[in-house]
Amino acid sequence: MERVVSGNEAVAYGAMLSRVQVVPAYPISPQTTIVEALADFCASGRLKADFVRVESEHSAMACCIGAASAGARAFTATSAQGLALMHEVLHWAAGSRLPIVMANVNRAMSAPWTMWCDQGDSLAQRDTGWLQFYCEDNQEVLDTVIMAYRIAEQTLLPAMVCLDGFILSHTYEQVEIPAIEEVDRFLPSYEAKFKLDIEDPHSFNGAMLPDVYMEQRMKIQEAMAGAKAFAQEVDREYGRAFGRRYGILEEYRSEDAEVLLVTSGTITGTARVVVDKYRGKGEKVGLLKMKMFRPFPTEDVRRILQKVRKVAVVDRNISFGATGIFAQEIRSTLHQHGEGTSVFGFVAGLGGRDVTPAALKEMVEYAKGRETPSADIAWIGAKV
Amino acid sequence: MEEKIAIKTYRDVPILSMSLQSTLPNKTGTWRYLRPSYVTLKAPCSRACPIGQDISFYLTSLADGKPEEAWKKILESNPFPSVCGRVCHHPCETDCNRKDYDEPLAINALERFLGDWGMKEGKRNNSKREKNGKSVAIIGGGPAGLSCAYFLAKRGYGAKVFEAMPQPGGMLRYGIPAYRLPRGILNREIDRIESLGVKIMPGQKLGKDFGLEDLKSYDAIFVATGAWAENKPKIEGGDLKGIWHGLAFLGEMNTGKHLSLGRRVVVVGGGNTAIDSARMARRMGSDVTILYRRVKDDMPAIPSEVEEAEKEGVKFLFQAVPIKASGKGGKIQTVECLKTKLGKTDASGRRTPTVIKGSNFPLKAEALILAVGERADLSFLPENAASENGRIAVDSRGRTNIPKVFAGGDAATGEGFVSSAVASGRKGAEAIDLFLRGESAKGNGDQLKTARFSDINLDYFPPAARAQISSLPAEKRRKGFLEVHKGLSGTRAHAEAERCFSCGNCIQCNVCLMVCPDVAISFAENENRYVIDLDHCKGCGICSVECPRSAMALEEEKWNE
Numbered sequence: 001m002e003r004v005v006s007g008n009e010a011v012a013y014g015a016m017l018s019r020v021q022v023v024p025a026y027p028i029s030p031q032t033t034i035v036e037a038l039a040d041f042c043a044s045g046r047l048k049a050d051f052v053r054v055e056s057e058h059s060a061m062a063c064c065i066g067a068a069s070a071g072a073r074a075f076t077a078t079s080a081q082g083l084a085l086m087h088e089v090l091h092w093a094a095g096s097r098l099p100i101v102m103a104n105v106n107r108a109m110s111a112p113w114t115m116w117c118d119q120g121d122s123l124a125q126r127d128t129g130w131l132q133f134y135c136e137d138n139q140e141v142l143d144t145v146i147m148a149y150r151i152a153e154q155t156l157l158p159a160m161v162c163l164d165g166f167i168l169s170h171t172y173e174q175v176e177i178p179a180i181e182e183v184d185r186f187l188p189s190y191e192a193k194f195k196l197d198i199e200d201p202h203s204f205n206g207a208m209l210p211d212v213y214m215e216q217r218m219k220i221q222e223a224m225a226g227a228k229a230f231a232q233e234v235d236r237e238y239g240r241a242f243g244r245r246y247g248i249l250e251e252y253r254s255e256d257a258e259v260l261l262v263t264s265g266t267i268t269g270t271a272r273v274v275v276d277k278y279r280g281k282g283e284k285v286g287l288l289k290m291k292m293f294r295p296f297p298t299e300d301v302r303r304i305l306q307k308v309r310k311v312a313v314v315d316r317n318i319s320f321g322a323t324g325i326f327a328q329e330i331r332s333t334l335h336q337h338g339e340g341t342s343v344f345g346f347v348a349g350l351g352g353r354d355v356t357p358a359a360l361k362e363m364v365e366y367a368k369g370r371e372t373p374s375a376d377i378a379w380i381g382a383k384v
Numbered sequence: 385m386e387e388k389i390a391i392k393t394y395r396d397v398p399i400l401s402m403s404l405q406s407t408l409p410n411k412t413g414t415w416r417y418l419r420p421s422y423v424t425l426k427a428p429c430s431r432a433c434p435i436g437q438d439i440s441f442y443l444t445s446l447a448d449g450k451p452e453e454a455w456k457k458i459l460e461s462n463p464f465p466s467v468c469g470r471v472c473h474h475p476c477e478t479d480c481n482r483k484d485y486d487e488p489l490a491i492n493a494l495e496r497f498l499g500d501w502g503m504k505e506g507k508r509n510n511s512k513r514e515k516n517g518k519s520v521a522i523i524g525g526g527p528a529g530l531s532c533a534y535f536l537a538k539r540g541y542g543a544k545v546f547e548a549m550p551q552p553g554g555m556l557r558y559g560i561p562a563y564r565l566p567r568g569i570l571n572r573e574i575d576r577i578e579s580l581g582v583k584i585m586p587g588q589k590l591g592k593d594f595g596l597e598d599l600k601s602y603d604a605i606f607v608a609t610g611a612w613a614e615n616k617p618k619i620e621g622g623d624l625k626g627i628w629h630g631l632a633f634l635g636e637m638n639t640g641k642h643l644s645l646g647r648r649v650v651v652v653g654g655g656n657t658a659i660d661s662a663r664m665a666r667r668m669g670s671d672v673t674i675l676y677r678r679v680k681d682d683m684p685a686i687p688s689e690v691e692e693a694e695k696e697g698v699k700f701l702f703q704a705v706p707i708k709a710s711g712k713g714g715k716i717q718t719v720e721c722l723k724t725k726l727g728k729t730d731a732s733g734r735r736t737p738t739v740i741k742g743s744n745f746p747l748k749a750e751a752l753i754l755a756v757g758e759r760a761d762l763s764f765l766p767e768n769a770a771s772e773n774g775r776i777a778v779d780s781r782g783r784t785n786i787p788k789v790f791a792g793g794d795a796a797t798g799e800g801f802v803s804s805a806v807a808s809g810r811k812g813a814e815a816i817d818l819f820l821r822g823e824s825a826k827g828n829g830d831q832l833k834t835a836r837f838s839d840i841n842l843d844y845f846p847p848a849a850r851a852q853i854s855s856l857p858a859e860k861r862r863k864g865f866l867e868v869h870k871g872l873s874g875t876r877a878h879a880e881a882e883r884c885f886s887c888g889n890c891i892q893c894n895v896c897l898m899v900c901p902d903v904a905i906s907f908a909e910n911e912n913r914y915v916i917d918l919d920h921c922k923g924c925g926i927c928s929v930e931c932p933r934s935a936m937a938l939e940e941e942k943w944n945e
Binding site for chain 2: 207
């Protein structure tokens, strides 16, 4: 069924079609309409889930952990400070290997007060042991929520599905909403291998002493590594079932590219237009869309970028005192593997500033005009 | 995961840390310094009910879709649910904790619903013990006498009711108008009492047809002769034609003699007899004015009845008293009145009215009905019988000073409410039972704390409007004696019952069980109650704090004792 829905509604449809069983949530702009839509689904009986009104995001995640520990499929959503408040329990969710799926509607961090989009919130959680996916449009949002459950439940790692605040969350697009029976075939009900059982009580997440803690961390890293291949497999399967595929990353007109833009989230859509214009003029400009950020698809990125002379990484985030975070990861990927590739790091669009075709063009021109970057960060669209 | 894990590489480490052993042997209950327990508080409705009915229980049963269980519960303490559900002054609603939240429960209407449900379903509730061979004479077939007979019969006693009037019911039949209490309803409740084996002897008036000495063969006697003698205000010209006493007028009307009193009727008094008389006269087409010496809020009548009278066009004249009736040809034409002013507050909390000299004013009237209170006629009592304030003197258990003789209802307690009469009949039956078994009362009675509004955890109760009771439009009421208020439908009664907080009474809502973080609370099916696993309860107190209705308590653990 095709419907015109907002990004947040697409999230709610994704969760509903995944037959989530427990939804603890705390509202925060721009995530709020996800919670409202799920509450409506629960109230109308379309979704048979326990909707739990909690007093904070920390409690929302704690409640997801409780529900998932008892073997339930749990879902929540948040943004910015709400995600930051969850930080402590995000580690707990990953460490106890619970396949929780959460939507994060990307919003810049405060202070100062802001509600608009950037990726500073979710990228600050990159080391918590969560899978991270970034979406380009509302259709991808819906599809990714469903796929995220498959990947999370297979790898026993929690997954975060990120969508740009307002640009997707509150923008309406035509979205194909799959029939729930078809989703059921793709995503069977979750059977937890280890779960709380009041008939046979055990202690969970008790102390691991220095003799084993490190090995348990290695298990998480191993699961992360496995998640990449599994995500690719799930993506193929999803394509067969529903006719849509995204890959863990996507190359767009990247053949023989002399300058390759690297984007994530909604900037990708704008970049496609810019690339088309350059190609129309015969210039060799291409695009790499990063959908999966955790685990970081190191080998794939390396393979693609090694062949390119100039890489222009667009970061809608900044790691203060360092650089844009995608640029960091990409530079680290190419270290000792891509001496011929220059990585230009651009920071743009913080706190909801528009990243326009002109801004992307400026990045391409900047890269074209230099052999190597003159600084680790080039600020685009900023009053420098 | 039974076996011990040998770890050689990281692959041998389980994905999460989970104990191999069950955690049950770890008796975390020893950490506890607070101990939760289940308690029962008295709901304020039950506290206020003269009969002490377990209202919370029957409303919960109704809300659970078990009307029969609810109906049986009522019949345990009240043989007259359909009557009380119509005419009780319902102090239960006045004290309902929900009044401090949105609106009190419509308990009265729900009682009526359940009583009528039992009738409609043909329920009999004849559970009674084997005849024990003893018999009790009950003098007076009103609500007190019939209630006493009912509870005695259920305990296996032979109960014979001597009734002065041609039919049983007392004030319910000869005092209360049919538009408040249809006679079919009354008859069916009395039938149900008779079906327990109660014998009713109509037309047997104490002091005329028989005396106390004729009842010597009975093991005990219960006197419930009511309060039928009317107070007579001193009015000059009080013997003119057209002057009535309220109960006499109601008695005529209620036995089918429909009297037209004339164009203008003045009713004197502020109690239920005055209101009933006024509304009856209104139904006969008269222009009716109630004259009351105090103000509206001081009227002892049931407030909702006063409201209905107003709706039906009865006029009120407050702070006035009649002093003289005059007329032509021996028939009343004018009532002369005096205005009053309010003085000091008396023992009832109301300000005492005194007449204002020279404030005389006339009221044109073709009839004057005097309804300024009733007394008990005790002329039949033997000389040695003790009386107090014009009533039969009884102790807290209904015993008179004459051996084997008990008394109740308006003849003894004088509270003037149907439910009080029913309660005193039940109390009398219990006292007679103890007396005849040679036992004394056990325990100290009801020591339960009353549940207050602040004991309720409002988070569990969404606001919900009280059920509206539909009534006959005022213009339709004037055409006859049809019942004014309609009953609740099953759906509305169910929704209304669901509003009950069940103050202080566990209704097995499972909140305690669900919130316990230690899964230390379980429901014991065989005992039909929750049990707390004190081996593992850490005494966090969440159950007790969360309990929506304060049916749990938390007390300090006394480990050293």
